[in-house]
Amino acid sequence: MIDLIAGTNRLRLIAIAVVLAALVTLPFWVSGIYYINVGSQILFFAVFALGLNILVGYAGLVSLGHAGLFGISAYATAYMLQLGAGHTTAIMVALVIGVASMAVFAVLSLRSSGIGFIMITLALGQILWGLAYRWISVTDGDNGIPVRGRPAPFGYSLTDPVNFYYASLIVFIVAVAMVFIFVRSPFGAALMGTRDQPRRMNALGYHVWMIRFYACLFSGLLTAVSGILFVYYTNFISPQTLALTASAEVLLMVISGGPGTLLGPIVGATLVVVIKTVVSGFIERWNFLLGAIFVAIVILVPEGIVPGSVRLWHLIARKRAATPAAAEAEPTATERTP
Amino acid sequence: MSALTVSGLNKSFGGLHVTRSVDLDIQPGERRLIIGPNGAGKTTLFNLITGELSPDTGSIRLFGQDITKVPSRDRPHLGMARTYQIITLFGKDTIIHNVRLALLGLSPMRWNPWTDLRRDGRFTEQGHRALARVGLTHIADRPLSQTSYGERRRVEIAMALAQEPKVLLLDEPFAGLSIDERRDVHKCLMAIPRDVTIVMIEHNMDVALEFAERITLLHFGEVIVEGNRAEVVEDPRTREVYLGH
Numbered sequence: 151m152i153d154l155i156a157g158t159n160r161l162r163l164i165a166i167a168v169v170l171a172a173l174v175t176l177p178f179w180v181s182g183i184y185y186i187n188v189g190s191q192i193l194f195f196a197v198f199a200l201g202l203n204i205l206v207g208y209a210g211l212v213s214l215g216h217a218g219l220f221g222i223s224a225y226a227t228a229y230m231l232q233l234g235a236g237h238t239t240a241i242m243v244a245l246v247i248g249v250a251s252m253a254v255f256a257v258l259s260l261r262s263s264g265i266g267f268i269m270i271t272l273a274l275g276q277i278l279w280g281l282a283y284r285w286i287s288v289t290d291g292d293n294g295i296p297v298r299g300r301p302a303p304f305g306y307s308l309t310d311p312v313n314f315y316y317a318s319l320i321v322f323i324v325a326v327a328m329v330f331i332f333v334r335s336p337f338g339a340a341l342m343g344t345r346d347q348p349r350r351m352n353a354l355g356y357h358v359w360m361i362r363f364y365a366c367l368f369s370g371l372l373t374a375v376s377g378i379l380f381v382y383y384t385n386f387i388s389p390q391t392l393a394l395t396a397s398a399e400v401l402l403m404v405i406s407g408g409p410g411t412l413l414g415p416i417v418g419a420t421l422v423v424v425i426k427t428v429v430s431g432f433i434e435r436w437n438f439l440l441g442a443i444f445v446a447i448v449i450l451v452p453e454g455i456v457p458g459s460v461r462l463w464h465l466i467a468r469k470r471a472a473t474p475a476a477a478e479a480e481p482t483a484t485e486r487t488p
Numbered sequence: 489m490s491a492l493t494v495s496g497l498n499k500s501f502g503g504l505h506v507t508r509s510v511d512l513d514i515q516p517g518e519r520r521l522i523i524g525p526n527g528a529g530k531t532t533l534f535n536l537i538t539g540e541l542s543p544d545t546g547s548i549r550l551f552g553q554d555i556t557k558v559p560s561r562d563r564p565h566l567g568m569a570r571t572y573q574i575i576t577l578f579g580k581d582t583i584i585h586n587v588r589l590a591l592l593g594l595s596p597m598r599w600n601p602w603t604d605l606r607r608d609g610r611f612t613e614q615g616h617r618a619l620a621r622v623g624l625t626h627i628a629d630r631p632l633s634q635t636s637y638g639e640r641r642r643v644e645i646a647m648a649l650a651q652e653p654k655v656l657l658l659d660e661p662f663a664g665l666s667i668d669e670r671r672d673v674h675k676c677l678m679a680i681p682r683d684v685t686i687v688m689i690e691h692n693m694d695v696a697l698e699f700a701e702r703i704t705l706l707h708f709g710e711v712i713v714e715g716n717r718a719e720v721v722e723d724p725r726t727r728e729v730y731l732g733h
């Protein structure tokens with residue numbers, strides 16, 4: 151059993167190293183700008199999914215309004231640029247507005263958890279979507295706001311898709327590192343405690359509401375960052391980005407990949423983006439395919455692709471270990487021995 | 489000064505008056521047993537004392553300090569810890585992590601989002617010390633899902649003890665235990681030093697009577713009899729409402 155766990159850990163490290171190397175070298179082995187752009191999309195949607203996973207996976211709070219927060223940061227960036235602000239100012243304002251909106255969301259929706267939380271976030275997300283549609287003097291309604299140009303930090307113009315990809319990759323790696331550290335921290339442990347036993351956490355001296363509130367702010371920060379990358383990527387923002395379907399999509403990324411895991415949302419984001427952008431070029435009914443894949447996930451690995459694959463891997467490894475040496479050691483029995 | 493003073497406590501749920509003018513005065517170091525038939529309002533009384541419910545009228549004092557309006561989450565910081573009748577633990581985690589969470593709850597570190605909790609030796613070390621008091625050090629790293637019911641009871645107690653409370657509230661610590669497990673838990677409780685005041689709800693009379701010095705009998709939310717072991721056991725009202733023979 152110990153060998154198996156050590157093996158899984160080693161496998162995990164190797165997998166991470168391979169993925170990281172693949173991501174860094176992607177522009178060299180991928181032909182064409184199109185696929186580099188797909189890579190950028192995967193990266194910033196992964197940041198978005200990581201942000202939502204803070205709430206869904208680690209706090210046990212399912213939000214259906216996150217596209218609203220994603221969109222409001224994108225709109226803030228676009229609007230500031232339209233007003234003639236510089237990129238730094240626009241990005242800063244968008245971050246503040248994104249996190250502040252999340253704070254308002256949190257104050258209103260943390261009055262409940264479970265279904266109540268879902269419904270309040272859903273309603274708030276719809277309000278933002280409605281504002282994007284109807285507050286025409288700011289958002290230009292259905293027409294949306296175009297964004298001209300991308301920033302050029304340290305002289306690297308992000309207008310070049312490869313540079314934009316690398317900028318997204320840096321943001322992505324920083325986001326993953328932040329979540330990785332957060333999850334192991336005392337505050338992360340406290341957050342997961344409030345997910346599993348809020349009443350007990352309260353009796354142990356934790357301020358459950360405040361812990362959830364701070365978790366919301368962290369989630370809001372990652373969401374705002376991804377929204378800003380999105381608006382620079384598409385150079386355009388319209389109300390569609392804030393729609394309920396967008397909130398559901400990012401939630402599906404988290405749930406399909408594996409909520410409460412670090413890699414789950416990244417895998418989920420990859421799956422959804424690849425099907426939406428690449429596969430949809432070959433299969434007209436890509437929505438059907440995506441739906442079928444989700445059904446398959448629910449049936450085969452209901453806990454999500456990442457934890458589900460780990461479970462299946464263990465199962466296969468155990469079976470393989472049991473078959474040749476069944477007489478020597480029955481693994482389940484070994485496992486039970488204290 | 490009393491460790492815990494409850495005076496004129498009332499609580500109603502709609503028309504149901506579950507706590508009726510309850511007065512309690514518990515001295516430091518005392519072992520107080522609260523008994524009463526099902527539905528007597530024992531757990532409600534605990535929930536009022538720990539602040540999970542707020543009383544309609546009356547006050548609660550902890551070492552002279554009025555804590556009636558203090559939120560329940562702040563009461564552990566003032567030296568009050570409790571266990572639950574229905575085991576309320578973190579089932580996905582290991583035993584040591586459960587105790588670590590109890591320790592972290594009283595530490596300012598609980599707001600820290602960047603250090604690695606598992607590498608923080610202080611919590612693990614203190615956690616092991618708390619587990620030693622209930623005799624569970626040898627299985628500290630075992631996932632809670634692989635422990636027996638009796639072990640979980642002891643984890644509950646270890647978590648409360650880890651917080652080094654001045655007043656410890658135990659809600660049926662022997663509920664659902666086998667005779668052997670009961671003996672283990674009893675041994676843990678007897679080993680708690682006298683600087684901890686203990687209030688215990690218990691149905692299991694043989695172990696509980698041995699443990700307690702003073703006993704309060706609740707019936708329909710009211711204190712019916714209060715006194716030392718002999719007084720309460722001898723009282724005809726006790727026999728009538730509780731012992732039933």
